[in-house]
Amino acid sequence: MGLHHDILNQPVSELDLRELIAVSPTTTVRDAVSKMRQKKLGCVVVVGEDGKPIGKFTERLLIQLLLDHSDILDHPVGQYTAEVWDMVKNTDPVAKLIDAMEAKKLRFMVVVDQDGKATDLTGQKGLMEYIVDHFPRQVRAQRMATEFFTGEREGG
Amino acid sequence: MTTRRKRRGAEEGEFEDPLKDYSTPTYADETEQRLCEGRVGDLQITPYITVDANQTVEQTLRMMAEKDIAYMMVVDDGRLAGIFSERDVLHKVAEQYQQIKSRPLRDVMTAKPVVVYDSDSPAKALNLMVIGGFRHLPVLNVDDQIVGVLGPRRVTAYLCQQFSKD
Numbered sequence: 330m331g332l333h334h335d336i337l338n339q340p341v342s343e344l345d346l347r348e349l350i351a352v353s354p355t356t357t358v359r360d361a362v363s364k365m366r367q368k369k370l371g372c373v374v375v376v377g378e379d380g381k382p383i384g385k386f387t388e389r390l391l392i393q394l395l396l397d398h399s400d401i402l403d404h405p406v407g408q409y410t411a412e413v414w415d416m417v418k419n420t421d422p423v424a425k426l427i428d429a430m431e432a433k434k435l436r437f438m439v440v441v442d443q444d445g446k447a448t449d450l451t452g453q454k455g456l457m458e459y460i461v462d463h464f465p466r467q468v469r470a471q472r473m474a475t476e477f478f479t480g481e482r483e484g485g
Numbered sequence: 486m487t488t489r490r491k492r493r494g495a496e497e498g499e500f501e502d503p504l505k506d507y508s509t510p511t512y513a514d515e516t517e518q519r520l521c522e523g524r525v526g527d528l529q530i531t532p533y534i535t536v537d538a539n540q541t542v543e544q545t546l547r548m549m550a551e552k553d554i555a556y557m558m559v560v561d562d563g564r565l566a567g568i569f570s571e572r573d574v575l576h577k578v579a580e581q582y583q584q585i586k587s588r589p590l591r592d593v594m595t596a597k598p599v600v601v602y603d604s605d606s607p608a609k610a611l612n613l614m615v616i617g618g619f620r621h622l623p624v625l626n627v628d629d630q631i632v633g634v635l636g637p638r639r640v641t642a643y644l645c646q647q648f649s650k651d
Contacts, residue, residue, distance in 0.1 A: 332644075362579050371571065388571035393550050395574075395582045396543070402580065427645070434638075436555070453637035454620060460644045461615045464520055468611045483556075483572040483595055483620055 332463040341426050341440055342419040344459045346449035349439065351376045354383070354407025358394065361386050361406045370450065372437050375410045380446045382439050384410025416441050419448065427456065516647045525610050526603030528643045530624045530633025535560045538567065538591040542578060545569060545590050556621045558631055559594045565623055565631055567594035572620070600625050603632050607643065610635055 335343075350364050350373040361373045365388070372387040386406045394401045394409055416439045417426050426438060430453065440449040461468050512518040519527075534554055536545055538561040549557065549571070559567040569590060577593045578585065585593065600623045601610045613619050614637070624633040 359580065362575060365575055371575070388575050389550075389553075389555070391579060392546050392571065392574055395579065396546055396550060399583060427641070431642070453641065457637040457641045457644075458615050460641055461611050464517065464608075464611075464644075466517075468520070468608050468615060483568060483570040 332460065335463070336423045336427065339423050340420050341417055341423060341451065344423065344426075344451050344455050346440055346451050347455065349374055349447055349450045351380070351447060352386075352406060354410070355405045356407075357403050358386075358391070358406055358409070359402040362391065362402070371452075372450070373406070374439055374447055374450070375406055376447055382416065382441075382447045385437070385439075386410050387437070415439070416447075417451075418443065423456075423459065426451065430456065516644075519647055520608040520611070521606055523607050524603060525601050525605045525607055525624055525635065526632070528607060528610075528635060529639045530603070530635055533558060533631070533634040535631060536569070536590060537561070538594065539589050541587050542582075542590060542593060543586040546574065546578075546586075549574075556634065556636065558623050558634060559590055560631070561591070564629065565598070565600065565625065566591065567596040568598045568621065568623065569594045570621065598623055601635065602626065611640060614640065 347370060348368065350368055350370055352361055352364065352373050352375055354375055354377075356373075356375075365371065365373060372385055374382050375384040375386060377383050384407070386409065390409065390411060398404070415429060415433060415435055417429065419440050419442055429435065430438060435452075437450055437452040439447050440451055442448050510521070512521065534548075534552065534557050536548065536557045536559055538559050540548075545557070549555070556568065556570040558565055559569055567590075573593060573595060599613060599617065599619050601613065603624050603626050610622055613622060614635070620637065622635045623631060624635055626632045
């Protein structure tokens, strides 16, 4: 069984999913940014009282807001979240995720359970890691100088 | 008088020549072979955007928003000096934007980034990204000039494309 078979048959839950950061619409931009930094994630999901996602707040949106508003940090995120959210069920095949991310040039997608409740997050990086896991001998066994690992990552 | 340490053989378990196997490597399929023997330059590494290290933080953010990009390579005297991404905005800029928006990008960029060369194998680049945790990798040529950038989307597209060839 190879990559093609797995992409068509394995569910999204097989990916190494990231823990989703769920915030309420009244959370301030400052608190949302702080949570994103702590979890090293590029977005938070704004959820309603029923746990269903109603919007997203991303690094990209943050840049636009910093440029447009001088005092954005103390405003509630619910005021600015992008309403369109692309979601995938944890039981959907990985192929569906790949198609959606490629077609819409998405960086993140929310993973929902059968009741539509947001449970996890996945994105381009997780997808890349899933595919690379199919070539462990070639990729993971590469010899690398130690200095590579000491280099600074984006964001420090 | 200097006493030279006697070098012991591999049969005693201390030293084993990592290059002792000179046989031609074998691969399960063409994808494996391309990963190990191909070149990073064979992947889609363009387009890419560079920005001068003296540009202000505000100018840079405006450029990122206008061009809808997440990552830029920062150059100084025509050479790669650093990288600047949305993640840098989150960690170093957002909470103090009003105080630092007029400062040069060099103050907040990630300096001396890890790079790959266009002649490196795709497997090495993937190793750096997946094991090393570097989301984006600037790609340089033998003269240390920027020739592209590699990110998760391009890697995923490459692997899916390679698979469809087999």
